[in-house]
Amino acid sequence: MNRLIDTPITVLVVDDDEHIRELLKSFLEQKHMHVLLAESAEEALAREDLDAVQVALLDIRLPGRIDGHQLQKELNRRFPDMAKILMSGHADLDDAIAAFSDQAFSFARKPFSSLKEIAVLIERAAEIKQLEAQNRDYAARLEEANRQLSDKVTETTAKAQRYQNILSHLYLVSSQLGRIEHPDGLLDFICQSVIEAGAFRRAVVLLADEKYLIRNIGVWDASGVSDGLRETLRQLKGQPLRPFEFDRPEKRIGTAVYAQTPDLSRPSQESDHDTWRAGDQLFVPILRQDSGVTGFLSLEAPTDGAPPSEDIIELLEVLLGNAGLYLEAQKLRNELKKRADELELRVQERTKELRLSEERFSRLVNTTTDIVYIADENDKLTFINEAFSRVTGYLRENYLGRTLKRLFEDITTDNPINNRALQEISSRNAEHMLQHVEVVTRQGDKRTLEINRTLISQGGVVRGSQGIIRDITEHRKLLQQLVASERLAATGRLAAGIAHEINNPLQAMISQIAAVDAKLTEGKNPLENVELLRESVDRIKQIVRSMLDLHRGASLPQKSVNLKEISEKVGALVSQQIHQQSIRLRLDIPEELPNVTGSAQELQQVLLNLVLNAIEAMPRGGDLIISGRTTVKTVDVNVKDTGVGIAAEHLQQIFEPFFTFRTSGSGTGLGLYLCRNIMEAHRGKILVQSERGKGSTFTLSFPRE
Structure with a gap:
């Protein structure tokens, strides 16, 4: 609360993002403000308590027929004393100019760098609007006083005759x-x-x-x-x-x-x-x-x-x-002069604060380690920060006016991954895009960059794009080390079962060798026993091949992967564990399930991790089903168990690093975290549904080629 406004400020927040609405409501109510919420312009205009609103926070991108600019104009017509602050996470300079042309008090970008600055901006808007209203009141009173004075002078003149x-x-x-x-x-x-x-x-x-x-x-x-x-x-x-x-x-x-x-x-x-x-x-x-x-x-x-x-x-x-x-x-x-002087002083102070805020934002953008860029409707770069030069060694000024695709064509290596990523960069089919490319710096080093692009649209028309490009080279190296570590941990969890799985055919081989020896002594044909020996050797060979596939070095996605094959390999690796725990395994992967592009070793590790977790969740036995299906946009593999399930309060934590249900020393807590990272690297998602006491279903969802 500031010293000029004695009552709580009433704020209208219009945003189609429920998270942003609730975030602003929670924070502003802590600042003793009264907050009204609306998801769309139509819902906002239908409210009967708008006359109490002093400041309106309006998102430019609103669903429905009325966007934030049109809503601002309508509120200007109905409530000229209401301060309007427009906000957007995808706005460009044209949006800001349009907002201020329509008498917006200010313009804020999402995501907000500081909710405290938003609160200060709201208080400043309410304060200045109140001062303007007071000045109009003082001016009206002065005009009325002058009018009365004029009437009195007229009356005096008449009587003085x-x-x-x-x-x-x-x-x-x-x-x-x-x-x-x-x-x-x-x-x-x-x-x-x-x-x-x-x-x-x-x-x-x-x-x-x-x-x-x-x-x-x-x-x-x-x-x-x-x-x-x-x-x-x-x-x-x-x-x-x-x-x-x-x-x-x-x-x-x-x-x-x-x-x-x-x-x-x-x-x-x-x-x-x-x-x-x-x-x-x-x-x-x-x-x-x-x-x-x-x-x-x-x-x-x-x-x-x-x-x-x-x-x-x-x-x-x-x-x-x-x-x-x-x-x-x-x-x-x-009083009017005093108020005018105070208003002028406050305007100067707020102007200085805004200038400092802009300078801080500029310093922040230019000192961050991430590359930040803005492109126009033709995808030509209009802004790129200094991090580009620090990461790649190339002058950023040389690429202003070029398209983002042309920039990466100049500095990327020629491989299928980069070629597919460049096609996605030039496409505008999706509002959000996440791609990885390998570039060669001016010094000759190879770096892996993650491109996170968002289209900026107005009235259904793409007006440009903006994004963040992050150097994830070191992150990928660390992730590969964690994957290798988790692979070794999975091997440890499989060791006892694999030893038993190999021991069975070995025992059979010893028995068949003795039988062959006896038949040869007796002069009989040992062909039947030799066939049994060959089957035992093939069984051991299959187990060893599955282990070798699991431990081959991970690489970037580069080939077509048959999800049914890796599901069968995982089933073979865990056959002993499920047998010992009386678990019924069912593979329901259709032959026609489309292949996905990626690393077979990494995807096998993801599936194995989910299956081992499911086995541990069923210490007294149960059903384990690995199934596959296709949708219009995805290829999905489900791992469903009938185990103990996961409590609702833990569902948002299980993918965090080092979170585990196991006792101390029996787990790293990195399994599901790495599964999520591997799926994101394959442009996919890992989803979970679970109910305590009824089991869990994990879904690996891949984009269709």
Whole structure:
């Protein structure tokens, strides 16, 4: 909460991303703001509480027929005092220009670098909008005060026609009121003018504020104002403005009260009201617009002894009314100037903050290790940060104006992976794209880059693209080391079963060799026993080949992989474990299941890891089903078990590194983490469905070729 806004700020957030809406709602409510949410422009415009909104956060890319720019225009028409902040994760310079052309307060990019800056931006928008509203109110009040002043001057002029001798003097006085800036000086001048116009002996003006405390005092005396009188009057400042109580004869003349000094030479009932005497006083009230009293003018008897008249009192009331309007207008002008100065100062401060924010963003983009780029609707690069030169060794300026595909054609090696990636880069079929390419730096080093591109669309038309290019060479090396480590861990989990699996055919071979020896001694034909020996050797050969396939060095995807074959190999590797644990294995992979492009060794390791996890989840036996299916866009392999299942609160954690359900020392916690990385490297996904006590289903989903 800032110091100019006393009530919570009401914020409207319009974004089709539920995560962003809830994130902003949670954070802004912590900042004591009231947050209204809408998923689309239509939903926002249908709300009945929009008149309470002070600041609207509008996403440019909204679903439906109305986008963020159109919504901003409609809100401008309905609620001109509402501040609008447009935001987008895919916006370009044209979006920003369009937003500010439509009177947007600001423009924010997603993802937000700091929610705190968003909160500050909202508070600044609400504050400036409130200041603008206050300034309009002050201007209106000033205009109304000037209008009332004009009306009063007109009325004074009409009435002054009857008093030509006094008119010229009072008119001159009225014309000079605006030249006196200090309120007390203005009231002194009025007192002096009244005395000179009406030949009064002394005039005193008391003026109170809205709390009826005496704020300003004016005084004038025909014989001069003594210091004692001024000091006495000065002490009245800040005291309540009280009604006068008279202990002597008094008479009302219009709104004024005439208090007559008693004549001791006459009986009280014979008091003469036709002649002013020394000590007689006339009290003229100073009225507000609501007819409330805001002060008094006190006049002592004039030197010529002329009695007071309603006409003179009316003229005095006009003069005092004009003075009050001048003082009120002066007060409003001072407040307006103060507010304008404060607004100007705040605008300067906020402008400086925005400039610093832009500088920080520029430094951030140019100091990050990732390559950041922006391309236009023709896919030509309009911006690329300095990280490009640091990673590749080439001058980034040489590639501005070229297409992203042309850039990578210049620096990539010629292989099927890069060729397919370059085709995807030039395609605009998908809003988001993730590709890997191998480039050769200017120094001759080979580096692997990950390209994450997002298209920028407006009204269904692609206006450009932006993306981040990350050097993942070291990450890939580390991942390969982790894969090798996990492969060894999987071998350890298979060791006992494989030893038993090899021992069975070895025992059979020993028996058959003894039988062959006996038949040869007896002169019989051992061909049947030789066939059995050959089958045992083939069984051992198959097990050894599966182990060798598992331990061959991993490489980038480069060939067609038959998912049915690797499923059968995994089934052979775990046959002993499932037999020992009374697990029923069923392979349901159709022959016509399409092949996928990738590394057979890596995909076999992923499938083996899932199968071993399923076996461990069924210590008392159960069903293990490996099935395959195709959809319009994917080729899927499912690994389903009837084991203990996974708790719902752990489903989001199982793919994190070092997360494991096993006891300390019995697992690395990297298996599923590496499975996910291998699947992402194959442009695929690994999905999970599980219910505690009912089992789990893991799905390997590959894009169809």
